[in-house]
Amino acid sequence: MSEPLAYFLTWSTSGTWLHGDERGSKDASHNGFGDPDLEPNPGLNRYRRFQLGDREFVLDTNGKRVAVRGAIERTCELRDWKIWALNVRTNHVHLVVSAGPKPEEVLTSLKAWATKALVAQEFAVRGERIWTRHGSTRYLWSEDDIAAAGTYTLEGQGPNLD
Numbered sequence: 001m002s003e004p005l006a007y008f009l010t011w012s013t014s015g016t017w018l019h020g021d022e023r024g025s026k027d028a029s030h031n032g033f034g035d036p037d038l039e040p041n042p043g044l045n046r047y048r049r050f051q052l053g054d055r056e057f058v059l060d061t062n063g064k065r066v067a068v069r070g071a072i073e074r075t076c077e078l079r080d081w082k083i084w085a086l087n088v089r090t091n092h093v094h095l096v097v098s099a100g101p102k103p104e105e106v107l108t109s110l111k112a113w114a115t116k117a118l119v120a121q122e123f124a125v126r127g128e129r130i131w132t133r134h135g136s137t138r139y140l141w142s143e144d145d146i147a148a149a150g151t152y153t154l155e156g157q158g159p160n161l162d
Contacts (some may be wrong), residue, residue: 004095006140007096009095009103009136013090014056014064025122057130058090059091066117067114071083072093081106083097084098085150087153088161096140111130
């Protein structure tokens with residue numbers, strides 16, 4: 001099979017999951033498919049937190065999460081991308097989607113439209129950093145892959161926030 005059936009995209013909000021975090025993290029040298037997370041590093045995490053200051057963006061209200069969800073759903077509908085599963089959390093988004101463009105293009109587009117929605121609804125100000133620089137883009141090659149990613153997205157994230 002030369003084309004994936006879908007992508008499993010994950011991206012986090014700015015300042016909420018920094019390198020060295022106890023949950024693990026990725027960096028430019030350790031971000032390939034199957035690469036293990038970096039080991040927790042409290043010193044590095046404190047340094048990254050110091051660099052960032054108090055600038056973290058949390059989707060801490062249902063309104064913020066609804067704005068992000070709505071922007072993702074509208075963008076996918078307009079571009080004829082199929083959403084298999086979507087979960088907007090307080091500090092990250094999981095999406096299983098079938099789309100024609102490469103996953104990096106899909107991710108960039110969805111982050112941009114979600115940002116515009118947050119600004120338009122006055123949950124953020126223009127120029128505020130809302131998202132981390134990139135995100136995770138995994139290819140899903142089979143229906144079983146889609147089902148597993150969808151189950152993780154919808155059932156593996158803790159309590160429902162809606």
